[in-house]
Amino acid sequence: MLRTNLGLRIPKGMRDLLPEEISVQEGLEERILELFKQWSYQKVLTPTLEYSACVQPDVEQEDSLYKFFDREGHILTLRPELTIPIARLVSTRMRGGEFPLRLCYGADVYRNSNVRHREFRQVGVELVGSDQELADAEVIALAVEAMAGLGLKNYQFNLGHMGIFAGLMLETGIEKELQAKLEEVLARKDMVGVESCVRQSGLPERVQELLLRLPHFRGGEEILDEVLGWSEQPAIQHAVESLRKIYQYLEDFGVQANVSLDLGILRGFSYYTGAVFEGYVPGIGFPVVEGGRYDDLYADFGVPQPATGFAIHLGNLLEQFPIPVVEGADILVYGSDAKEIIRRCRELRAQGKRVEMSLGVLGDEKAKSMALQKSIKEILRV
Structure with missing residues (x-):
């Protein structure tokens, strides 16, 4: 049956990857x-x-x-990320493990949102079982090293802390509905939305000005001293000192030059509780690395554990790398005797060669042309 026009397309946000694109992604x-x-x-x-x-x-x-829905009527979901599924895994099959656990992954995730890609490859890590700032610094340093290891230039990481915004909200006693709205527009860096939400909030003038500064408040360690003067709220004081320790550790790791403090960072999943960070590369207007601390998530699975981690959106990085010509087989075997062609191919493959087998009778010129088009290094007539 001839496919309709819809049958020739792919769902919005999905994409096909050609051999050369897969080669780049798998290599990265x-x-x-x-x-x-x-x-x-x-x-x-x-x-x-x-x-x-x-x-x-x-x-x-x-x-x-x-x-x-599955056959039993349960609601199933394509995983939108890996942190929560790994928390489930650790809390069940790895429940008796020796903490801290250092886990990593490479997998596709799916988000039905208005983003360019709704299916994309992620690689990332989860460090489970340590509440130390050194653990936060380790995963941030590892994320920076990953970007450097790919040969990317002029990448930049921004580091913030959920406790600063949370502390401001605690101090004001703001209603949860308004807090959720503020958090949403700040996380999306929607400056128009931030301005509108803050000005209509009815919050004290001083708090309004602080909230309006948050998205633009970035720099080095010197900005933390100013934040300490904002409030004596313990959540803010703790967040500042935690950030200071992490930032100093990053100097020991040799990556501090690639990390700026950015107090306007808020992550889009509700489980983040502490330090949060994002990584950017030139030419992409959204983070290609996202991560942070999430100390409350494991308690939801019955195994309370502090944790931190990050994910690299690998699919979004493909355009930063040249797409090479896919390397073909090592050798093309051709001739007129199928039995002999098969025998020779088996011998060569047993030697570790990548072999393409002619499926019909080929002449020398046709074999040379095919090898050239398919980037096959050698031809063998049998």
């Missing part, structure tokens, strides 16, 4: 995962489908999930 992923391995992170993999009961409570916008 292999390099990153090898780096993770050097830092003692071990790879895990969770199912593409999870029960919605696992991921839904921690997703800001429920309609961003792809949902299905």
Whole structure:
């Protein structure tokens, strides 16, 4: 049956990857995962489908999930990220593990939102079982090293802390509905929305000015001293001192020059509780690295553990790298005797050669032309 026009297209936000594009993506992923391995992170993999009961409570916008029903009537969801599924995994099959656990992954995730890509590859790490600032510094330093290891130039990381915004909200006693709206527009860096929301909030003038400054308040360690003067709220004081320790550790790791403090960062998943960070590369107007601390998530699975981690949106980085010509087979075997062609191909493959077998009778000129078009290095007539 002839396919309709819709049958010739792919769903919005999805994409096909050609052999040369897959070659680049797999090469990048292999390099990153090898780096993770050097830092003692071990790879895990969770199912593409999870029960919605696992991921839904921690997703800001429920309609961003792809949902299905199974035969038993349970609601299933395509994983929107890996942090929550790994929390489930650790809390069940790895429950008796020796903490801290260092885990990493490379997998596709799916988000039904108004972004360019709704299916994309992520590689990332989760460091589970340590509440130390040194753990935060480790994952940030690892993220920076990953960008450097890919040969990217002029990348930049921004580091903030959820406790500063949370502390301001506690001090004002703001209603939860307004707080959620403020958090949403700040996380999206919607400056018009921030201005509108703050000016209509009825908050004290001083708090309004601080909230309006947050999206633009970035720099080095010197900005933390100013923040200490904003409030004596313990949440803010703790956040500032935590950021100071992390930032100083980053100097020890040799990556501080690539990291700026940015107090306007708020992450889009509700589980983040502490230090949060983003990584940018020139030419892409959104973060290609996102991460932070999430100390409350594991308690939801019955195994309370502090944790921190990050994800690299690998699919969004493909355009930063030249697409090479895909390397063809090592040798093309051709001739007129199919039995002999098969025998010779088997011999060569047993020697570790990548072999393309002629499926019909080829002449010498046709074989040379085919090898040239397919980037095959050698031809063998039998």
